[in-house]
Amino acid sequence: MTHLADTPRALQHLLTLEHLPRIQLIDLLDRAQHFADGHDDRQALAGTAICTLFFEPSTRTRLSFQLAAQRLGADVLNFDVSTSSTRKGETARDTLKTIEAMGVRGFIVRHQDDGAVAALAEAANPGTALVNAGDGRSAHPTQGLLDMLTLRQAKGDDFSRLKVLIVGDVLHSRVARSDLHALRALGTGEIRVCGPQTLLPDDATLDGCSVGHDLDAALDGVDAVMMLRLQRERMDDGLIASLDDYHRDYGLTAARLGRAAADAVVLHPGPINRGIEITDEVADGPQSLVLRQVGNGVAARMAVLEALLSGNR
Amino acid sequence: MTHLADTPRALQHLLTLEHLPRIQLIDLLDRAQHFADGHDDRQALAGTAICTLFFEPSTRTRLSFQLAAQRLGADVLNFDVSTSSTRKGETARDTLKTIEAMGVRGFIVRHQDDGAVAALAEAANPGTALVNAGDGRSAHPTQGLLDMLTLRQAKGDDFSRLKVLIVGDVLHSRVARSDLHALRALGTGEIRVCGPQTLLPDDATLDGCSVGHDLDAALDGVDAVMMLRLQRERMDDGLIASLDDYHRDYGLTAARLGRAAADAVVLHPGPINRGIEITDEVADGPQSLVLRQVGNGVAARMAVLEALLSGNR
Amino acid sequence: MTHLADTPRALQHLLTLEHLPRIQLIDLLDRAQHFADGHDDRQALAGTAICTLFFEPSTRTRLSFQLAAQRLGADVLNFDVSTSSTRKGETARDTLKTIEAMGVRGFIVRHQDDGAVAALAEAANPGTALVNAGDGRSAHPTQGLLDMLTLRQAKGDDFSRLKVLIVGDVLHSRVARSDLHALRALGTGEIRVCGPQTLLPDDATLDGCSVGHDLDAALDGVDAVMMLRLQRERMDDGLIASLDDYHRDYGLTAARLGRAAADAVVLHPGPINRGIEITDEVADGPQSLVLRQVGNGVAARMAVLEALLSGNR
Structure with missing residues (x-):
């Protein structure tokens, strides 16, 4: 499932950032920066039909991809499978093959199941490109890209000098996994991970990371803090004691942020649970890059769609 | 909250017609007439992204804005917040700021709360424009504009010669409030308001209007009748005795319409409750401008979007 | 309701293929083939607004029309009436007239009631065109067109040499009715119909067809098998004993298909109930044209929209 990304210059799909060659990652980031600088290219995908195919709903991510596709001149269609009545008895594969047969060349797919x-x-035709917009807890590669783009804008090209901290529910987070893939590929100097024991994976996900459960200690001297969104249903699962407890132990406050480097930046994939994983003061403060991440999301997705679908690939 | 509209030539948002300078209102109407005459300008907003952001659903108004934006060449996105799953825990302000950060410059916003x-x-960036597509019972300025455009087409520029009657549930109606703002700004000769006591406001809303509860008397000699839509839930609220009673006392029939001027026109914002506030004979009759209002709605919204978002402002 | 189609060169709407002159059917198929060959014409409907108006939901058909309209350069709007809150108290006719008054010239309409x-x-203005995207069990003319296009590509222009078999729930199927209309108009050599007695109509629908209940016998030597989708709710209706029974008696298996001509082709309108009306082996086999039908659907709909809405009609 990752071999498709192993050969430079031949990306058919973007399924994960894992094992993506560093040079391809840099190429995508460079191109994303070009789009982030305000360049559009309405001819790039003119006449190309792209369909969002979301088996798990997400308005925010759908809008971001839709804007990216429009700025490249593509025709965008939306198929919200989660609310559609047409899938009665139809497999996901048949749904994809049907829309592909209508002439759609690009698919933005989100699915609740890992590997879906x-x-x-695997079922797509050679001329068809899929972008993984999030599958299970496995990967959300365009989020990883936009986070790297945001870090690079703030901290420069050389990731080997950076100490980056990821905080929160890594266990269930596809964002964290894609960030970790990308941070490793870019040779990040030190990657720290902090969260309650119940929300950290015990497999190879955290290989090479400094893992801890004390946020104050983990923040010490870091250049960037990547906060994760807390899914409130984790409390019902018994994985956290209470939202108050979570905030007390893992909420990012201005006081805590003071332990990081003076010019440390704060990222969050949104939507934010204000007062739980992050306070208003931090979310809206000068070190927060939350809204810049959102803008970079459109640029990163333009780079991906162009790479996969324009005639130049 | 209305000061934004106080300075001619500097409209950032269109939130209300209250206190809108008469010259700006006339400018918008003139431009709307231009578009109503069938002119498109696909270059005006080419490359500009506009998002409908409806916290309260309305397919009809959304379609009208969408058509207006398309005829100006804009890219249109829809975000139906009322059915979205993404707003879990996210404030309306964060939703707006997030979509704004994606590069969207124009927002068409409907919200159930007054002032929302x-x-x-207030939270938008300087380059961002909001159009109020209806908030609570406060304002629905583009409806006010399209109603004035429709009146002007039928009755000419000089509103000082006109007797205009508004009938129905003014208390809960943002349409009535925006119509009243505009009718006053245009110097309407006489504004009458008629409805059951329980559905008329007792604040400054009706200042300067002739208020009555007898529809036959109120219709006498008027040049235009602006019917309001009756929300059926008003009956559950106990504000009207029954739909039959309402129709008997405040329904516009052909016989009643005979009391108005011979060339009187009838307006209704739609959707119509046939047989309740208006009979088929009147709704589909020669004096009805209901469908012309709908067409003028697209033209009026084109004028607003152009004024707020095109480079010429 | 069919007289609109009686005069060649004057199609305002496409409501049914019944009584459509053969020459007009051939014209539409020729033009559809042109689009199926990959030609777009982004100028054909530039500036023309088209609205899908679905009183009964269908994502698949809506997407197909949407892609067709985009490839002709039209502006497409979607109005999913089945989930809209705006129709409270509004008649279907008022909904149509309202959107028409906004400047929409083409409507793609699906409705659960025959004749709706x-x-x-009948209520539309002279400049407005409606395409029936399925009404009750009466007609689904663009499906009929795309099926004929698919048959013609596989078997050539001369339908008089063909034996075509329709299998399944003809009683409730608008697809079957439109296919029968078109097969007759094209002078098909032999039309066979096979299904359980409870799912076959006993009116004029099957006039001129060879009707049987034994699928093995019916398949003997046919050139094309047109499978119908089984609505699972037919079991609740008591019209079939069980899905297993239905599959045993009327499911198309590879063994059964062997009774047809060696180069016989298999069609199905989708979505497929795999293992019920058709096995995976047949659906995905070399004789299946199911995905080609889907692609032809876009082309056929382009031909229809162009014929009804472009300046050349």
């Missing part, structure tokens, strides 16, 4: 997007990619 | 759109406008 | 689309067409 890769499985669909 | 103005509050969002 | 034709009734709406």
